[in-house]
Amino acid sequence: MRQDRHEKRKKRRKVRWSAVFFILLLLIGGVGIYSYLQFNEGLADSQKQTGEVQEEYTFNGSKDENGSINILLLGSDSREGETSRADTIMIASYNPDRGTYKLASIMRDTYIGIPGHGSNKINTAFALGGPELLRQTIKENFDVDLEHYAIVDFQGFVQLIDTAFPNGVEVDVEKRMSTNIDVTIEPGLQRLDGEHLLGYVRFRHDAVGDFGRVERQQKVIKEVGSQLASIQTVPKLPKLIGVVAPYINTNMGAGDMVYIGRGFISRESRNIDSLRIPVDQSYENQRISGAGAVLAIDLEKNKQALKDFLAQ
Template identity: 65%
Template structure:
């Protein structure tokens, strides 16, 4: 009797050992596959990237509302050029809620830049890199930022083409061609990376940068919605690799994969967006030395941001 129980116990142990061995082999295979895919993506983009490889000073802090805030900056600078930020966004990830929020800050917002006086907010990047822009956003809008990512627009093109070989479906609301390098006609259509970049950068109409920010947020939601598929999730390491040479960031690859995995695997239909300045909180002005600016009511915008991030 004891012998039978001993044999049964031994068999159960053997089964568990086999199970754990298989599990370890599967995990090892997944890690190996992910690493291979990541390196393959890097190899595809490395020779085409033009963004500077330097590491910037950045004293980021965790957000007071429990979120991880990432300063996203769009740039088309070449070589050693230190340009103003063409696009300024703050992406927030709340792991406790599994939520994603995006704040777009108008680049002509007239604010105080620490140590440089008042100027357009996008000048802070040229004056002192992402750290000075972080300080500027903290001082004017009381938002803490943990990470930064400066994205070369070429990286956006390659990411879209790799993730969506058939293009991204977007409803183009009007004909567009001025200063975007492509020609777009109105209507629902699939855009490749170059045409989608032209769509989000167009601003030569009556509403200028306001329309451009609106299109950026619209495109972000469309791309997020169309990203959600098992095929895209499986390609995530390669997509991160494709983007890596085009991005200057203080984020680790593991952090990007972690946040990106949740971004793809969760429903993005309810992604929240906010534009700063909000309606009714700014005036168009012309300032000597700065040109056309948005003179904004800081208190109204800080309150709107607080309510947006807290909900």
């Protein structure tokens, strides 16, 4: 009799845990289906606006030995036909074990050696050999290898902002901006839509030039990241990835992008540490025949600064 009762309890436990397991499977499956449908919805919306076929690139980067996911992040503007050169060069690094996000901007006029092509501005490496040659250039000069690349068309940035922030992104604009950015932005606290925010990060026609532009780019990425990391954004994430997918040429899968995005959103602290190369007091402005105005850098000082920054 006692054995029968014991057997019945075991059966009830089996039934109960089977039911729990089944419910979990339904939840996981439902989330997966929802994410898939949301991604495809965003993808379909964007594909209506762009019919361009993306160029396929070879990229032979390797995984980071410390477990970080290192991405060569490049910005280009197809509207101006300037896709042959990288307008923006960044290294984005995410370490899931430490929960750290880092962003290092490399000034496009940085004058360094390009494997097989002598010395020139670093963005020339992309024009000569795409993201792979730029990866080799960064590895040879700074001893940092990159596993992934992502070339982001600026129009994709506009789509992301307008989809994620229908009311715009709040930015404290430091001065009036209009030269060569196709919009006019007034100083003060403003809510900027995608086009105006793009103009803000592209503006460089003032006394500080590209240095001010890089500073604004990092400022906006931090602000957008902070505002994206809200409970309202979590369900939107797959759709947002779908929206920008047609404007991103990358060797990363959509699942990888969602993984990194969700990792950021789920953190208690959502700080993004930033660095600019060249660092202060490590460069001088020069004009070199065949390259024009360049930043001649102290390579060893900047190499160590970048390696230390990514290792922290």
